[in-house]
Amino acid sequence: MVRKAGLTPTSAACTVATVLLAVAATGHGQGRRRTRNVRPASDGVTVRARPEQAAATRMTFRGAETANVPGTAGDAARVVASQPGVMRTPFGVGFFAVRGTSFENTGLIVEGFPVPVLYHFAAGPSVVPTRLVSSLDFYPGGYPAQYGRYAGGLVSLEIAAPDVQRRTIDAEVSIFGASAAVTAPFEGRRGGVSFGVRRSYYDVLLPLVFPSVTLNFGDAQAVIDWRVNDRTRAQLVFLGSTDVYDRSDIRRAAGASTLNRDGIQVHFFRVIGKIDHRYANGFALNFSAMVGADDISFSSADTGRPDTNIRYGGATVGERASVRIPLGNQWAASLGIDSLATLFRSTVTFPELLGTSIVPNPQANRFATYAEADVTQWDVTPWAEIVGRAGPVDTSVGVRASYLHSGGKNYWLVDPRGVVRVALDRRTTLIASTGLFSQPAPFFALVPLLGNGALGPQTSWQSSVGVEARLDEGYDVRSTVFINRMWGLPRPTNELVELRPGDVRxxxxxxxxxxxASGIELYVRRRLLRGVFGWVSATWSRAERWIPGGAPFPFALDQSFVLNAAASWEINSRWRLGARFALSTGTPTNRVYGATWDADASTFRPDYTPEGERLPVFHQLDLRLDYRFRSLGADMNFYVDVLNVYFARGTEGWNFQYDYRTRQPLQGLPLLPVVGVKAQWR
Amino acid sequence: MTRARRIVCAALAALLFGCPGPFASPSLVDYPRVLAVVAEAPTVEPGAQVTLTPIVGGSVNTGVFSWSLCVRPELASTGLPLSSFGAFEAERGCDTEGALVIAPPSSERSPTFSVPAGLLTDEAALRVAFGANLSGETLRSLAARAGVTAVASVTWTVDGMTTHAFKRVLIRLGERNTNPAAPSVRINGRTVRRSPARADELCEPDDGMGPIGVAMGARVLLEPSTDESWVEQFTILDASGNLVEQSEGSFRSWFSTAGQFDLGRSRAPDLNPSWVAPRVPGDVTLWLILRDGHGGTSACRWTIAVR
Known part of the structure; x- marks a missing residue:
C-alpha cells in the first residue's frame, strides 16, 4: 500500500516498478488453469504496434481485453491516454493533446467520420461502447494520406460486425450506469444485427451530494452487417449520444429571487453506411457515406448580468471513396476522394464585449448582444498514395489536395507525406517520416462574437525518426524522435483590426x-504471454508557442516528461489483476507576484512574472480486479476499477484569494472506485 | 434533507473533492487598501484638468501617495477559457510595458493633472492606445469618435505596506459625464448620508443622534438609496465598430473593517445586502462605493458601534 504522505515521484515510480516486476515474475510462473464452465479469455494479442507502410506509427488496440486495462474504467478508448506522445489532460477530460499540439488538433473519428466528442462527461465512457469497437487505431502523428483535417494525431475507431454465429445478449451494471445490447444473426449467418443502449444514473446519485447539479449521459447504437457475397460486405451503423450537465442555484435574498446557472449539453447522432468490395486480382473498392446532426450548447446565468447562451449545431454529411490498385507483387496504389460538410447554425447571447475606450463595470457587462449566423465549412479532398517494397526498404508516398470552403473563403491545402521503413535486420526497423497536416479552423472558433468567422486553416509539418525492435520473451521496444512545426494557429487576442481606413472591429x-514541439518517446511493451501483458511509455518533450515577432513561451499543455506504465496479470481463468501508473511534470502557468486594484472594475488584477512557473508533478495509481464466473446461464465478469488508489491530490491549477496574496490548489480527480458486473448470454 | 444526511453528504463531498479554501472576503478591509478613486470629472476634454481622490481604508495613517497619468496599450491578448495557446496577459496601470506618461507625476494625496491639449491628435499616443498597425486616419477617427482612455496610477505606501491601483479617465470631446450623487444607506430605520458641506466621503446619520449601534453578531439589512436621477446617456464605440447609445448603471460595492456581508457587490434585483456584525465590541467602519459603469464614482463611509 502506497501512502500518500511523503510520497515522492521517485518513490512512487519505484513502487510501481516493484509492482510491475512482481506481476511479471508471478505471471511467468503461472500455468493457465481453466475451469470447465468458464469461457476462456481471448488469447489474441490485444495491443499491437503493427507496422503500416503509410503511417510512421500506428498503435492498434483490438478486442474487449483492452478494456481491462486499469484506469480505463472498462473503456477501450481510454487506453490512448497511456500512449507515448500523449500529454496528460486535466480532470481526465477525454481529449488528447499529442506531440505538442492542442486538443482540437487530435481527430476523433468513427469509421472515418468525425464525432464532436469521443467521451461522455465526467470522465465517462466512450460514446462507442467497447463491445462495438472492432479496432482502435491511434496515430500520434504522421498518419496516412487517407486521413486528414487534423494537424496533430488521430484516434480512429472501427465498428465491429455483430456476431453471426449465435444470438447474444449483453448487459452491464455499474455504480454509474447500465447498458444492454442484443445481437442476432440473419440470412443464414450471412448477416448480423446489433442494438444497444446505455444510460448513466448520475442524475439519481449526484443530487444526494450536490442537490443543484444535474448530470447524465446516454447513448444508443444499431449495427447491421451483411456479407452480400464472399467479396462484398455492407454495413449500416447508427450512433446516438447525449450528455447533459446543469447546475442551477436559486438565490433568494431581500424578497428577490435570482438564478445562478451553468449548463453544457452535447447531443449528436451519426448514420454511416459503407460497402467494401474486393476483386480477385487484388483490387479493392470502399465507399462509405455519413449523415448526422449535432446540437451543442453552453449556457450560464448570474445575478446582474445577461444570460449567456451559445448554441451551435446542424447537419453534417460526408463521404469516403477509395480504390486500391495492385502494382505487381511489391507495390500498390490507393486513390480516394473524401468530402465533409458541416452546415451549422449558431446563436450567441452574450454580455456585450468591450468596445473602444470603455470603462469596465464592477460587474459583468449588463448589456447583452445577440448574434446568429450560418457557419458553413466543407471540403472536397482527393488523395493518392503509393506503397511498396524494394529490398529491405518499405516506402510510402502520399498526398492530399483539399479544396476547403471555410468562413466564406476558399483554400487549396496540399499535404504531401512520406514514410520510409528500413529493415536493419530480422528484428529491427528504422522508420522516418515527414509531411504536412492541415486543419480547418475548429468549429467553436468560428462562432460569431466569441470567435472569428474569418479564421484560416492551420498547418503542422510533422517529422519523426524512430527504431522498432522485437525482442525475446515477448517484448517490443520502440523509440521515436519527433519535431512538429506549426503555423496558422488560432490564438486569443483583443486587438482592433482595420477593415478599411476609419473602420475597425x-x-x-x-x-x-x-x-x-520536439521530443523523444520510448515505448516498451510486453505482448500477452503467460497471462501477462503491459507496457511502459515515456515521453520527454518541449512545446512552445509564439506570436510573430515575439519571444517563444511554453505551450499551455506542455509537459516535459510523461510516464505511463500499465500491466495486467491473468492470475487464473477467473481472476485478473491490473495496475496503471501515470506520472507527468506540471503544465506551465503564470507566476503571480502581486496584484493591482482596478478602481473601475472593483477587482484586483494579478501581476505576473515574465518567466512563469509549473504546476506540481502529477502522479496517480489505478488498480483493477476482474472476477469471471457463470451464473444465471451467463458468462459474468465482476470488476472493481479504482482510480487514484492512494488518493494523490493532483494540482490542476490554482485558486487565488481575491487579492492574489494566497492561493490553494485546484485539485483533480479524487479516489474514484468503479464497481460493476458484465453479463453475456449466448 | 435531514440535518444528519446533510452532514454525511457534506463530509462525502469534502472527502471526494476537498474542502473549500479559507479565503478572506474581498469586502473585509483588514490591511491598507485603495477601495476606489474618484475622478472629477470622469470624462474630460483635451487641455482640461482632472482631479483624482482616493478612497482608502485599512489604516488611520496618511501615508505617502505617488501618482502618474499615462496612456497605455489596451490588452494585447486575453485569457479566453477555450484557449490553450499560452499565457494570460496582466492588466496594469502606468507600469504596463509601452505606456506613455502624459503628465508630470504627483505625490499629493489628491492631485490635479492637466491633460495635453493635443492628445487626440497625437499619433504616437494614439498608437500606444489603439495599436501600432492602424493607419493614421483610423487612429484619428477612433480618437474623435471614442476618445482615449488615460490611466491614473497610484501607489500608496503606509504602515510599511505598498498598494497599487489604477483608474481610467476618459479623454473625449463633447461628452458630459458627472459622478453619481453621493449614496445614502438606510440601516435599522436610520439613514446615513453625506453632508453637502463635506469634501470627503464621510457619512453620518441624518437624525443627529450619534453613530448607529448594533449588537454583536446581529444581522443588519443595508438598504441603499435607489435614486438614479444622476444617470446619464452616453455613446460608445462597440466591438463591431458602431457607435451605440447606452445609459449609465448603478453598481454598489460594500466594504467593512470587520463583520461579514452576504453580498460584496449589489445591484437590482439583489440590491440590499445584509451585514453580520462581528462578535467583538468596537467601532466598525463601513463603505459603500457607487459606480455608474462609465467612470463615475461616489462613496459613503460611516461607523457602526458594535456593543
Missing part, C-alpha cells in the same frame, strides 16, 4: 499563432 481570435 475588435476580434477575440486570430490565426497567426506559431508553434514548435
Amino acid at each position: 475588435r476580434i477575440l481570435l486570430t490565426d497567426n499563432g506559431e508553434g514548435f
Whole structure:
C-alpha cells in the first residue's frame, strides 16, 4: 500500500516498478488453469504496434481485453491516454493533446467520420461502447494520406460486425450506469444485427451530494452487417449520444429571487453506411457515406448580468471513396476522394464585449448582444498514395489536395507525406517520416462574437525518426524522435483590426499563432504471454508557442516528461489483476507576484512574472480486479476499477484569494472506485 | 434533507473533492487598501484638468501617495477559457510595458493633472492606445469618435505596506459625464448620508443622534438609496465598430473593517445586502462605493458601534 504522505515521484515510480516486476515474475510462473464452465479469455494479442507502410506509427488496440486495462474504467478508448506522445489532460477530460499540439488538433473519428466528442462527461465512457469497437487505431502523428483535417494525431475507431454465429445478449451494471445490447444473426449467418443502449444514473446519485447539479449521459447504437457475397460486405451503423450537465442555484435574498446557472449539453447522432468490395486480382473498392446532426450548447446565468447562451449545431454529411490498385507483387496504389460538410447554425447571447475606450463595470457587462449566423465549412479532398517494397526498404508516398470552403473563403491545402521503413535486420526497423497536416479552423472558433468567422486553416509539418525492435520473451521496444512545426494557429487576442481606413472591429481570435514541439518517446511493451501483458511509455518533450515577432513561451499543455506504465496479470481463468501508473511534470502557468486594484472594475488584477512557473508533478495509481464466473446461464465478469488508489491530490491549477496574496490548489480527480458486473448470454 | 444526511453528504463531498479554501472576503478591509478613486470629472476634454481622490481604508495613517497619468496599450491578448495557446496577459496601470506618461507625476494625496491639449491628435499616443498597425486616419477617427482612455496610477505606501491601483479617465470631446450623487444607506430605520458641506466621503446619520449601534453578531439589512436621477446617456464605440447609445448603471460595492456581508457587490434585483456584525465590541467602519459603469464614482463611509 502506497501512502500518500511523503510520497515522492521517485518513490512512487519505484513502487510501481516493484509492482510491475512482481506481476511479471508471478505471471511467468503461472500455468493457465481453466475451469470447465468458464469461457476462456481471448488469447489474441490485444495491443499491437503493427507496422503500416503509410503511417510512421500506428498503435492498434483490438478486442474487449483492452478494456481491462486499469484506469480505463472498462473503456477501450481510454487506453490512448497511456500512449507515448500523449500529454496528460486535466480532470481526465477525454481529449488528447499529442506531440505538442492542442486538443482540437487530435481527430476523433468513427469509421472515418468525425464525432464532436469521443467521451461522455465526467470522465465517462466512450460514446462507442467497447463491445462495438472492432479496432482502435491511434496515430500520434504522421498518419496516412487517407486521413486528414487534423494537424496533430488521430484516434480512429472501427465498428465491429455483430456476431453471426449465435444470438447474444449483453448487459452491464455499474455504480454509474447500465447498458444492454442484443445481437442476432440473419440470412443464414450471412448477416448480423446489433442494438444497444446505455444510460448513466448520475442524475439519481449526484443530487444526494450536490442537490443543484444535474448530470447524465446516454447513448444508443444499431449495427447491421451483411456479407452480400464472399467479396462484398455492407454495413449500416447508427450512433446516438447525449450528455447533459446543469447546475442551477436559486438565490433568494431581500424578497428577490435570482438564478445562478451553468449548463453544457452535447447531443449528436451519426448514420454511416459503407460497402467494401474486393476483386480477385487484388483490387479493392470502399465507399462509405455519413449523415448526422449535432446540437451543442453552453449556457450560464448570474445575478446582474445577461444570460449567456451559445448554441451551435446542424447537419453534417460526408463521404469516403477509395480504390486500391495492385502494382505487381511489391507495390500498390490507393486513390480516394473524401468530402465533409458541416452546415451549422449558431446563436450567441452574450454580455456585450468591450468596445473602444470603455470603462469596465464592477460587474459583468449588463448589456447583452445577440448574434446568429450560418457557419458553413466543407471540403472536397482527393488523395493518392503509393506503397511498396524494394529490398529491405518499405516506402510510402502520399498526398492530399483539399479544396476547403471555410468562413466564406476558399483554400487549396496540399499535404504531401512520406514514410520510409528500413529493415536493419530480422528484428529491427528504422522508420522516418515527414509531411504536412492541415486543419480547418475548429468549429467553436468560428462562432460569431466569441470567435472569428474569418479564421484560416492551420498547418503542422510533422517529422519523426524512430527504431522498432522485437525482442525475446515477448517484448517490443520502440523509440521515436519527433519535431512538429506549426503555423496558422488560432490564438486569443483583443486587438482592433482595420477593415478599411476609419473602420475597425475588435476580434477575440486570430490565426497567426506559431508553434514548435520536439521530443523523444520510448515505448516498451510486453505482448500477452503467460497471462501477462503491459507496457511502459515515456515521453520527454518541449512545446512552445509564439506570436510573430515575439519571444517563444511554453505551450499551455506542455509537459516535459510523461510516464505511463500499465500491466495486467491473468492470475487464473477467473481472476485478473491490473495496475496503471501515470506520472507527468506540471503544465506551465503564470507566476503571480502581486496584484493591482482596478478602481473601475472593483477587482484586483494579478501581476505576473515574465518567466512563469509549473504546476506540481502529477502522479496517480489505478488498480483493477476482474472476477469471471457463470451464473444465471451467463458468462459474468465482476470488476472493481479504482482510480487514484492512494488518493494523490493532483494540482490542476490554482485558486487565488481575491487579492492574489494566497492561493490553494485546484485539485483533480479524487479516489474514484468503479464497481460493476458484465453479463453475456449466448 | 435531514440535518444528519446533510452532514454525511457534506463530509462525502469534502472527502471526494476537498474542502473549500479559507479565503478572506474581498469586502473585509483588514490591511491598507485603495477601495476606489474618484475622478472629477470622469470624462474630460483635451487641455482640461482632472482631479483624482482616493478612497482608502485599512489604516488611520496618511501615508505617502505617488501618482502618474499615462496612456497605455489596451490588452494585447486575453485569457479566453477555450484557449490553450499560452499565457494570460496582466492588466496594469502606468507600469504596463509601452505606456506613455502624459503628465508630470504627483505625490499629493489628491492631485490635479492637466491633460495635453493635443492628445487626440497625437499619433504616437494614439498608437500606444489603439495599436501600432492602424493607419493614421483610423487612429484619428477612433480618437474623435471614442476618445482615449488615460490611466491614473497610484501607489500608496503606509504602515510599511505598498498598494497599487489604477483608474481610467476618459479623454473625449463633447461628452458630459458627472459622478453619481453621493449614496445614502438606510440601516435599522436610520439613514446615513453625506453632508453637502463635506469634501470627503464621510457619512453620518441624518437624525443627529450619534453613530448607529448594533449588537454583536446581529444581522443588519443595508438598504441603499435607489435614486438614479444622476444617470446619464452616453455613446460608445462597440466591438463591431458602431457607435451605440447606452445609459449609465448603478453598481454598489460594500466594504467593512470587520463583520461579514452576504453580498460584496449589489445591484437590482439583489440590491440590499445584509451585514453580520462581528462578535467583538468596537467601532466598525463601513463603505459603500457607487459606480455608474462609465467612470463615475461616489462613496459613503460611516461607523457602526458594535456593543
